[in-house]
Amino acid sequence: MAFHKKEEFTQKEQDLAAFAKAMSHPARIAILKILAQRNECICGEIVDVLPLAQSTVSQHLKELKNAGLIDGTVEGPRSCYCINWKAFEKFSSEFNILFNHLKVKNEKACC
């Protein structure tokens, strides 16, 4: 009982973990790459390229959107998605801060 104890960690730890989680599936990595390559950002194009059903892609897009990594707007009958660069850079710089913080502290392995 008392499962997912995530809330017992710091907000920063939770935020970083949530960001990592959003990227923890190859389909979502692939989606981010596609969104960057094509300016059109039409959902259907992603479905065409990925080896997944439309509903599954839609679900992955929703997760990326919930994590704040992408924005999505309805454009008539279709949906236009694009990377939320602001959030993306914020998270990636926080990751770098973590990396650098770790690296500076202790460059030599202890065991």
Added chain:
Amino acid sequence: MAFHKKEEFTQKEQDLAAFAKAMSHPARIAILKILAQRNECICGEIVDVLPLAQSTVSQHLKELKNAGLIDGTVEGPRSCYCINWKAFEKFSSEFNILFNHLKVKNEKACC
């Protein structure tokens, strides 16, 4: 049927996703931070600090080890863990490459 279609994506996408997955839980983020702060790297100290049972911490350590982010060696009756800086930097630079690649391509949102 035919679940986890992860193998249908590129190796790089899978590797990045696996790296992100290893960091996708606040407990594992916290463990990495602890390992960086303390040179001793003793498992028991992590258990003392985290709000999780010993067996659960051991499991998280195992996952980080399987992902290649940390090394662990047996030291008499206890286990010494430390960050695998080489793997860590490799992955973090691959992340940065992805970030920069994305950023250069398309700085302006399309929708």
Added chain:
DNA sequence: AATTCTAATCGTATATTTGCGATATAAGAT
């Protein structure tokens, strides 16, 4: 108004993750 096209959502099956207590293992201390 009926049809088509695009994308989201629902329902569902299966797989994986998370967490814990109990047990096993292995080294050190008594």
Added chain:
DNA sequence: ATCTTATATCGCAAATATACGATTAGAATT
């Protein structure tokens, strides 16, 4: 030899994630 002590592993329960087909909803086309 026995008893701690430290950690890993096993077995299980609950939660979450992944995937799909079917359905729904809304806009554009006919």
